[in-house]
Amino acid sequence: MADLPALGIGLALLLGNAFFVGAEFALISARRTQIEPRASEGSAMARITLRAMERVSLMMAGAQLGITMCSLGLGAIAEPALAHLLEVPLAAVGVSGPLLHGIAFTIALAVVVFLHMVLGEMVPKNIAIAGPERSAILMGPPLYLVVLILKPLIVTLNWTANIVLKSLRVTPREEVASTFTADEVAGFIAESRQQGLLEEAEHDLLAGALSMGIEQIHAVAVPLSELVVLPAGATPAQAEAECVRTGFSRFPIRGPEGDMVGYVHLKDLLMAPAHTLAQPIRPRLIRPLVEVDGETTLDAALTAMQARGTHVALVTTQGEPHGIAMLEDVVERLVGEVVDAAQRPKD
Numbered sequence: 384m385a386d387l388p389a390l391g392i393g394l395a396l397l398l399g400n401a402f403f404v405g406a407e408f409a410l411i412s413a414r415r416t417q418i419e420p421r422a423s424e425g426s427a428m429a430r431i432t433l434r435a436m437e438r439v440s441l442m443m444a445g446a447q448l449g450i451t452m453c454s455l456g457l458g459a460i461a462e463p464a465l466a467h468l469l470e471v472p473l474a475a476v477g478v479s480g481p482l483l484h485g486i487a488f489t490i491a492l493a494v495v496v497f498l499h500m501v502l503g504e505m506v507p508k509n510i511a512i513a514g515p516e517r518s519a520i521l522m523g524p525p526l527y528l529v530v531l532i533l534k535p536l537i538v539t540l541n542w543t544a545n546i547v548l549k550s551l552r553v554t555p556r557e558e559v560a561s562t563f564t565a566d567e568v569a570g571f572i573a574e575s576r577q578q579g580l581l582e583e584a585e586h587d588l589l590a591g592a593l594s595m596g597i598e599q600i601h602a603v604a605v606p607l608s609e610l611v612v613l614p615a616g617a618t619p620a621q622a623e624a625e626c627v628r629t630g631f632s633r634f635p636i637r638g639p640e641g642d643m644v645g646y647v648h649l650k651d652l653l654m655a656p657a658h659t660l661a662q663p664i665r666p667r668l669i670r671p672l673v674e675v676d677g678e679t680t681l682d683a684a685l686t687a688m689q690a691r692g693t694h695v696a697l698v699t700t701q702g703e704p705h706g707i708a709m710l711e712d713v714v715e716r717l718v719g720e721v722v723d724a725a726q727r728p729k730d
Contacts, residue, residue, distance in 0.1 A: 386464040393461025393495075396453045397503050403449035405507035406522035410435055410442055412515035413523075421520070432523035438530075440555055442523075444541040445530035457499060466491035569593055595716060600684040601677030603713060604698040604706035612637045613664075615644070619652040620660040633695055635707055636669055643704060645669040646695045672697040677705055685713050 415436060421429035435442050469487040478486060511518040530537055545555045572593065576586040612635045613622060622634060626649050638644040651668045659665075673691040675684045677700045688696055694710040 386468050389460050389464035390468075393457055393464065396456045396461065397498060400450055400453035400457065400499065400503035401507040402522060403446045403453065403526070404504055405511045405518055406526040407443060407446035407450075408508050408511035409515050409518035409522055410439060410526070412512055413519035414516065417516040418520065426520075428520050428524050431527050432520050435523040435527040435530075436519070440545070441530055441534075441537060441541055442526055444537045444544065445526060445533065448533065448537060448540065449526075449529065453503070454499065457495060457503075462488075462491050462495045465494060595682040595685070596680055598681050598716060599677060600675055600679045600681060600696065600698055600708050600713070601700065601705060603681070603716065604677065604708040605712075606706045607643075607704060610635060610707055612643075613647065615639050616663045618661050619655045619664060622647055622649060622652055622664065623660075633709065635672070635695065636664075643672055643697055643707070645671055648694075670695070672707075674699060675708075676700075681713050681716055684708065685710075688713070 410432075413432075413436065415433065418429050418432055418436075422433055466484070466487040469490055470483055473483055473487055511522075548555050569590070572581070572586060572589045575581045576583070581589070611625060611629050611631060613625065615636065615638050617636065625634060626632060632649040633646050635643050635646045647664055647669055651670075652664070655665075655668075670693060671691065672695055673687050673693050674697045675687055677698050679687070684696060688694065688710055696708045697704055698706045698708050
C-alpha cells in the first residue's frame with residue numbers, strides 16, 4: 384500500500400479509537416437522570432442513549448472490540464508507512480544499511496504510540512468525563528448502531544467474558560448504577576455548604592432530611608423514667624395544672640398496671656364542661672399510642688404516626704416499653720427546634 388493512503392487510513396483508525404474510548408467513558412459516567420428529561424422531550428438521540436445505557440455490558444464489549452481493532456490496525460498500517468517515509472530523510476543524512484530501518488522503525492513506533500496515547504486515549508477520555516451526558520448523547524447512538532451490526536460477534540465475546548466473571552464470583556452488570564449512597568449525598572451537602580453554595584438554614588434542612596432515613600427513633604425517645612405522665616383516673620384539672628407547671632400540652636396516661644394506655648391533648652380537655660373538671664378524664668378523650676420498635680428510622684416512625692393520626696409513639700426495645708417519642712421530637716430533626724404550642728417563647 385502507498386505510504387500516504389496508509390497514513391490516511393491510520394488517521395481514520397486513530398479517530399475511530401478516540402471515538403470508542405470516548406463513547407465507553409461517556410456511557411459509564413453519564414447519569415440517566417440528566418438524559419431522561421431530554422428523552423421525554425422527544426429527543427431520539429437521548430432515547431437511543433438510554434437504550435445503550437441499559438445494555439452497558441454489550442456496549443462496553445463493542446467499544447473494546449472497536450478499540451482493539453483500531454489499535455491493531457494502527458500498528459499494522461500506520462507504523463510501517465511512517466517508517467518507510469522516514470527512511471528517505473534518514474538516508475539523506477547518511478544513515479544506511481540495517482541501521483536505517485531500525486532507526487526509522489523506532490521513531491515511527493514512538494510517534495504512533497504517542498499519538499495513540501494522547502489523541503486516541505487521553506483526550507477523548509477526558510472530554511467524556513468533563514461532559515458525560517453531552518458526550519453520551521453524541522457518541523452513544525453511533526456505538527449502539529455498531530453493536531447492532533456486529534451483535535453476533537459482540538454477544539459471543541460478552542457471553543465469554545460473563546462466564547469468566549461468574550467463575551470469579553463477580554456478578555455481571557447490565558446497567559451502571561445511577562444513584563448515590565447516603566454518605567455520598569451527605570458529602571455533597573457538606574461540601575456545598577463549605578463552598579457557600581448553600582445557606583446555613585438550607586444546609587440544616589437538607590442534612591436533617593437525610594438523617595430522617597438513617598437515624599433511629601430511640602435517639603429522640605424520652606425514657607419512661609423521665610416522662611411527665613398522668614396516672615389512671617387523672618382529671619382535666621390535673622392535666623391543666625401539669626400544663627401550667629411544665630408547659631407541655633400532651634401527657635401520656637399510665638394505666639393501673641404501669642403500662643402506657645394512651646395520651647391526652649390539652650385542647651381536648653379545654654372543651655370539657657366545668658362540672659367534669661374534677662372527674663376522671665373520659666376514655667373517649669384518651670388518644671391511642673402507636674407502638675414502634677426503637678430501631679425504626681425516623682421517617683418510618685413519622686409515617687406510622689401519620690397513618691394512625693397520632694402525635695405520640697411508644698418506643699419499644701425487644702418488645703419492652705423503652706420511652707415515648709413526640710411528633711415534634713421527630714420533626715425537630717428535620718427543621719430544627721419546634722416549640723410546643725402550649726409553651727411560652729423564651730425571652
